Amino acid sequence: MDDSTLWSRGIGPGPYPDVSKIPTPPLQRTGLFIIFFFPSLSIVVYSLRVYTRLTMRTFGLDDFLCGIGLVSSILVSSSLFMFFKLNYYGWEEDKVPEFNPSPGLWWNFFEQLCYNPVLATVKCSILVFLLRLQGHDKIIFRVIWGLIIATILHAVAIFFGALFQCVPIETNWHPELKLDPNTRCIDNSFHIIQSSLTILMDVMVLALPFWIFLGLRMPRAAKIAVLGIFAIGAFVPIVAIIRLINIYRLLYLGEKTKHHNIAYVWTPVEVNLAIVSCSIPSLRPLFSRWYPKLFGNSSDKSGEQGYDSGRAGFSNMTYGKSSKKSRNHDYMLDDLHPSRKNAHTEIRGVSPTGSEEEIMTYNGILRTTNVNVIYTDTKRSDAGSSVSNEIFPERHPA
Numbered sequence: 394m395d396d397s398t399l400w401s402r403g404i405g406p407g408p409y410p411d412v413s414k415i416p417t418p419p420l421q422r423t424g425l426f427i428i429f430f431f432p433s434l435s436i437v438v439y440s441l442r443v444y445t446r447l448t449m450r451t452f453g454l455d456d457f458l459c460g461i462g463l464v465s466s467i468l469v470s471s472s473l474f475m476f477f478k479l480n481y482y483g484w485e486e487d488k489v490p491e492f493n494p495s496p497g498l499w500w501n502f503f504e505q506l507c508y509n510p511v512l513a514t515v516k517c518s519i520l521v522f523l524l525r526l527q528g529h530d531k532i533i534f535r536v537i538w539g540l541i542i543a544t545i546l547h548a549v550a551i552f553f554g555a556l557f558q559c560v561p562i563e564t565n566w567h568p569e570l571k572l573d574p575n576t577r578c579i580d581n582s583f584h585i586i587q588s589s590l591t592i593l594m595d596v597m598v599l600a601l602p603f604w605i606f607l608g609l610r611m612p613r614a615a616k617i618a619v620l621g622i623f624a625i626g627a628f629v630p631i632v633a634i635i636r637l638i639n640i641y642r643l644l645y646l647g648e649k650t651k652h653h654n655i656a657y658v659w660t661p662v663e664v665n666l667a668i669v670s671c672s673i674p675s676l677r678p679l680f681s682r683w684y685p686k687l688f689g690n691s692s693d694k695s696g697e698q699g700y701d702s703g704r705a706g707f708s709n710m711t712y713g714k715s716s717k718k719s720r721n722h723d724y725m726l727d728d729l730h731p732s733r734k735n736a737h738t739e740i741r742g743v744s745p746t747g748s749e750e751e752i753m754t755y756n757g758i759l760r761t762t763n764v765n766v767i768y769t770d771t772k773r774s775d776a777g778s779s780v781s782n783e784i785f786p787e788r789h790p791a
Contacts, residue, residue: 406566409496412478421483424655425474431665432470439463442672445679455522459671462514465507466664472504473657484652498566504660505555511664512591513548515671516598517541519626522674523601533605540601544594551587558583581644588637595630595667599623622677626670632663 417425439459446452476482479497481489520541524534556562559578564570571578602623636659643656 406496406499409479409493412475415478415481417478418484418488420653420655421477421481424477424483424658427655427658428470428473428477428661431661432467435463435466435665435668438669438672438676441679442675445675449678453521453525455518455525456675458514458518458521459668462511462518462664462671463668465511465514466661466668468507469504469511469664470661472500472507473661475500476504476657477655481652482657483655486651486653489652494568495566498568502565506552508660508664509548509551509555509587509591512595512667513544515664515667516544516594518671519598520544520601523605526605533601536601540594540598544598547590547594551591554579554583554587584640584644585637588633588640592630592633592637595633599626599630622674625673626667629663629667629670632659632666635659636663 442459443452443456446456476497479492479500480494481492520537524537524541559565559571559576561570561576564576564578570576603620606620606623639656639659
């Protein structure tokens, strides 16, 4: 390969051939399709998420964290594309030309640095989303914060572990430096251990919504629909396990030196499925507007009853147990959290239409509160005046 095909990249991988001029055999073509299809899917789903949140005026930290994960996933796919092309993955062994592996290994090293931040920011996005629901008991509240802290610490540790897996760092893309007695590299078991810990964290975060919503008193159909949406995230640890098996085969069974495989594609599949799974719960309000027959109200009749209709009241969906009887009143309240000026807060027990769609209106899930109104033996008019002034502070008794 002559020098005219090389162009300088300065610091980093150094000169390497123009990848657009490298042929793409069928197996590599399949791998590249996977590498770019899943990021494209993530971009579409996240764009719909942002559109939904902005139109509902509920864009928050969880959406921002998911966006950071999307940017990192694009970097993962782009780096893996360069690695595939420069190191001829997907080629038959007897057709691979002589090449310098260092540029491709540099891109592989960069991909490793971008991989874990995707999963960390997505997990934090889910946890912040659950935290924004409020209304949790102390145990769940502490568990959410504990998982957030553990996820951040795990991400920082893995990032620096990947960065300094070899010292000097350039050993990662110049493997000949390993012959130097002053070179230090960690064992390959690091990749197995960190991937296993990532899967464990994924399972813990995935189990948390089930713990929260299984404790809610709500219609069974609504509960199944809500938990079904979160269950989509189960595909992420499944793909992560497949990826872990392939990492073991690459590192310990000698398949890393074989070009006729595309095992590395499981990395972009995993990270982009995580982004899609994280964003889907936010899209139900949008689908309710686009496809009201599929995602809208269960019946027109129930929709006409409004919020005052008998058993479509506000006492059926509660968290925990309550021994006191309460009267059903529907009070439209000011925002319970001053920082959310544009958010809408109301006390609701179940969907007024009997549909689970109404449950998913605030940040994808509506947090509900059970309120007990107790009347004392004082004059009824005084009690009514007191309640009225608390709800509508702008009204003053004459």
